[in-house]
Amino acid sequence: GAVVSQHPSRVICKSGTSVKIECRSLDFQATTMFWYRQFPKQSLMLMATSNEGSKATYEQGVEKDKFLINHASLTLSTLTVTSAHPEDSSFYICSARGHRGRYEQYFGPGTRLTVT
Amino acid sequence: AQSVTQLGSHVSVSEGALVLLRCNYSSSVPPYLFWYVQYPNQGLQLLLKYTSAATLVKGINGFEAEFKKSETSFHLTKPSAHMSDAAEYFCAAPSSGVYYSSARQLTFGSGTQLTVLP
Numbered sequence: 001g002a003v004v005s006q007h008p009s010r011v012i013c014k015s016g017t018s019v020k021i022e023c024r025s026l027d028f029q030a031t032t033m034f035w036y037r038q039f040p041k042q043s044l045m046l047m048a049t050s051n052e053g054s055k056a057t058y059e060q061g062v063e064k065d066k067f068l069i070n071h072a073s074l075t076l077s078t079l080t081v082t083s084a085h086p087e088d089s090s091f092y093i094c095s096a097r098g099h100r101g102r103y104e105q106y107f108g109p110g111t112r113l114t115v116t
Numbered sequence: 117a118q119s120v121t122q123l124g125s126h127v128s129v130s131e132g133a134l135v136l137l138r139c140n141y142s143s144s145v146p147p148y149l150f151w152y153v154q155y156p157n158q159g160l161q162l163l164l165k166y167t168s169a170a171t172l173v174k175g176i177n178g179f180e181a182e183f184k185k186s187e188t189s190f191h192l193t194k195p196s197a198h199m200s201d202a203a204e205y206f207c208a209a210p211s212s213g214v215y216y217s218s219a220r221q222l223t224f225g226s227g228t229q230l231t232v233l234p
Contacts, residue, residue: 006159032220043206043226044160093159103148103210103220107159 003027004096006108013084014116021079021111023094029074030096034105035067038091050077084115118143118209122225130233135179135194137228139207142188149190150208150222151181160206166190177201202232 003026013019023033032051036044048064050056050071058064066088068080077096081088091112095105123138141147148167152160164175171183177200181192190207205228211221 004159034221041229043224046221049221091157095160097220103222104150104162104165105222106162107152109159110157112157 002106004108033077120225137192
C-alpha cells in the first residue's frame with residue numbers, strides 16, 4: 001500500500017519551454033501533497049505544499065509563477081516548470097500524505113529534469 | 117521550530133559490521149520521527165517510524181531505531197550490514213512547533229551516505 005508514482009522519470013527540455021510533472025497516489029487518497037527539490041548529494045528542499053482543491057502554499061524563495069502546482073484531485077498533483085532555464089535542472093520529488101492525524105509521507109520515485 | 121541533525125554525512129562500514137547512523141531532534145515535545153532511505157536516482161522509502169507507542173522501533177530490511185527522550189536522539193542501527201544497504205539515509209520530524217499542524221510538513225536532516233565495504 002501507499003504507492004506514489006511520478007511521471008516522467010526523466011525529461012530533457014530546451015531553455016524557455018515548460019515541463020509538467022505528474023504525481024499520483026495510486027492506492028490511497030492524498031489529502032496533502034508536497035513537492036521537493038533535491039540538489040546532488042544534498043537533502044530535500046521543500047518547495048510547496050498543496051491540498052486538494054486549494055492553492056498551494058509555497059516556501060519562501062520559491063517563485064510561484066515559475067513553479068505552478070495544481071492539486072486537481074485527491075490522487076493527482078502536477079508541477080509545471082514554466083519557461084525553464086538551465087538552473088532549474090534538478091531532481092524533483094513529490095510526496096503524499098494520507099489520513100488525517102498521520103505525518104508520514106510517501107514519496108514518488110522522482111523526476112530528473114535537465115534543461116539545455 | 118523543529119530541527120533535525122544527522123551527525124556524519126558519510127559513514128563507511130564493512131559488510132557484516134554494525135551500522136549506526138545518528139539523528140538528534142530539537143523539539144522539547146517528543147515528536148513523531150522517521151527514517152527514510154534513498155537509493156540513487158530514486159525517491160525516499162520509509163524505513164521506520166516512531167509514534168510514541170514504543171521506544172524501540174523495528175523497520176524494514178533489519179533496521180531498527182531507539183527513541184531516547186533524555187538524549188533527544190533517534191539513532192538508526194542494523195546489526196549486520198549488507199552491500200545492498202549502501203544508500204543515503206534521512207531522518208525526519210514534523211516541522212511545525214504546533215504539534216497538530218494541519219500541514220504536517222516534515223523537516224529532514226542533511227542525510228548520511230552509507231557505504232558498505234566488501
